[in-house]
Amino acid sequence: MRFSDQNGKMSEIKKKIQSVLPGGAWNPPYDTSYLPPEHSDVVIVGGGVIGLSVAYWLKRLEKPRGAIRVLVVERDHTYSQASTALSVGGIRQQFSVPENIQLSLFSVEFLRNINEYLAVVDDPPLDIQFNPSGYLLLASEKGAAVMESNVKVQRQEGAKVCLMSPEQLRNKFPWINTEGVALASYGMEYEGWFDPWCLLQGLRRKVQSMGVLFCHGEVTRFVSSSSHTETTSGEEVTLKRIHEVHVKIDRSLEYQPVECALVINAAGAWSGQIAELAGVGKGPPGTLQGTKLPVERRKRYVYLWHCPQGPGLETPFVVDASGAYFRREGLGNNYLGGCSPTEEEEPDPGNLEVDHDFFQDKVWPPLAQRVPAFETLKVRSAWAGYYDYNTFDQNGVVGPHPLVVNMYFATGFSGHGLQQAPAVGRAVAEMVLDGHFQTINLNPFHFSRFYLGEKVQEHNII
């Protein structure tokens, strides 16, 4: 403002002063309780079982109580498309990657003692209906050797798995047709299935009692600042840090910028989009900057059928060598099952419509061949859910991103996220609070393996 030209400027000056002084038209303070806070130390994008598990362990492991402010941003509070709610709910230790086995073992211990972990004062205890019936993986001649070595690894890690020959199979499970089965591995302890919705609600309740804030909104933008540094070999690299998250409120144009120190990407099937928002993968392909997060949505169908002559109460979660699986559901001779489609038959993940022909063509025949009683069954209902499918090696991504330094990933579990959620939550919380993994070492699941090309592949996947 220069006082050199006075004529005609007085009204302008007056207008300027008025614009600077606080509001002419007085608006009464309106209710903004639906908005997230303006500041949060940790923002967890995604309120499914992984996101809530991370929130739970962050609050549980923080050294002085109440140190960290955590905000969980979930777009859909009905969880209508979330993988957690639509999951079949199995938990097994029969993996070939040792870290997966360790994660699963801890998760089972968590689920078994869930009412000690997730107890809330004055609230009823949780009943996750854990059926410890075990998993039964069947292998043909081709896969028998792999199965044996897998079982050895599993036993080393502490899982209780036994190998069964076709003869023993027929003795134990008379309803199985062992044609084509060379070997089977049966989990005797710590395996089974449970109610994922109950776990989700239990975590939600507990986490809210620990002081985590929830926000019903969608993350639309990350505001970040970058700085250039040189690596030890002299090449220039750009490190980014996110310092603001724009959360858009549902069904409205309003958004709230949340200032944050850390972002945890637990968005499940939509993690790839969140990572793109943060600038992961924006660069020439083949470089670390250009490595995208290879997690995308894949649709999987689950069918519920009724078979009055079907296998009984002791039925484990059976996974056939062809990839089809089924498990008992409830006490009325109902069964849940499905099959992973091959790469060519991948359904369009745009919606969650169910293809019933898939059951007729791809699920029923192998199951009917394996369990003759399933030749007569009636499909009661079906639904579809998303896998947060890691197209690289179908195992989770856990840990920070090397370039966007304050974004941590906890996603990409490709169908076994629910069973690893409690352990993954603890691992991420340890990474955030201590800087390294303390109980289970998930360094093989780091993001940089996508750039370096080191696959952590399972030798038998569902």
Add this chain to the structure above:
Amino acid sequence: MLKIILPTMMLMPLTWMSKPNMIWINTTTYSLLISLISLLFLNQLNDNCTNLSLSFFTDSLSAPLLTLTTWLLPLMLMASQFHLSKEPLTRKKLYITMLILLQLFLIMTFTATELIMFYILFEATLAPTLIIITRWGNQTERLNAGMYFLFYTLVGSLPLLVALLFIQNNMGTLNFLMLQLWSQPMPNSWSNTLLWLACMMAFMVKMPLYGLHLWLPKAHVEAPIAGSMVLAAVLLKLGGYGMMRITILLNPLTNSMAYPFMMLSLWGMIMTSSICLRQTDLKSLIAYSSVSHMALVIAAILIQTPWSYMGATALMIAHGLTSSMLFCLANSNYERTHSRTMILARGLQVLLPLMAAWWLLASLTNLALPPTINLIGELFVVMASFSWSNITIILMGTNIIITALYSLYMLITTQRGKYTHHIKNIKPSFTRENALMALHLMPLLLLSLNPKIILGPIY
């Protein structure tokens, strides 16, 4: 005195008429020059005071506080540059104007002769501070903080106005120099007790005393950096300065009336030090540490011995510089990680070694390491309170231990250990920040060479 007041007033047109890219440079330079002028006042010739005019005077108590106030303005301006960089130009200028106005009122408060003028300016300092906290603070809680700050201080100081008017009626004057000579001993009676309370409560709230301290953590945490700096460094000392001035009128009643407040401040300093050990928010920790140090000052002023007055004065100056420096350090952390939680930004020594040196020195002065003036202040107060009552040595000793504990806890949590992954790319320390820390620390260390400047009128 006009040689300080007029330039400070003229800093305001300077900000409004400077070119946009010269605002910070102009104001910082000129306020540094003003602070150099105020150094003249430190040369106190005798243990009487230097009468500058009919309405202003300085003596060995107010001169160091005046110098501290004027020294702090360039530091505040340097510290605010980053968080104001994204604001529109007019708002930046408004912010600087608020700071300058606050500076003006504070200068006049510390040098006021007439106690009513002191009171008016004491209240006037609330306005710019409130505006700074509520308009430029970071979180939604700043409104609550502003309300607490405003109403605690107002409720405490309204009785002071009544008391001052009453004294004016009785004595005929409130000119401080005359009051020194004309004051009569105040006998013990109900109305004199109320008069004592009315006089002292305003300053107790300002210090703050332990039971009335709730406004301080809120205000300090929610204020922007310049607000926190001026609150911690100078505004709290207003309370101490006022108490030291007004107790001249209140003898010998203070001997009996002081007991409850002595107990509150002795107990309070241990309680607030212990609370510091459990804090997770860095600014909150420094705010509670301020309460703890000021409790020592209250205890010293209430004892009213020569040594305790010397200790109180030294402690006020030392704490002003140390606390302001700690807030600047916490702010430099906050600007980088956008979070005030201590455990989310650890292991900074490896990433920012020079800043770690400043952290170390600030923590060491906070825990009163010899030979800094912090130690001189604390030591004099401890010795005086020991002679007042032997048992206080236990409390004082416990406080010194806990102060050392939380200062080192703060240092170790933020600096040592393995750094977290998500602070790998924080920006290195700016020259501006390093200069800020150095300018805080340099007077502190230089004063330990010649502490008699800050030991007050009793020396």
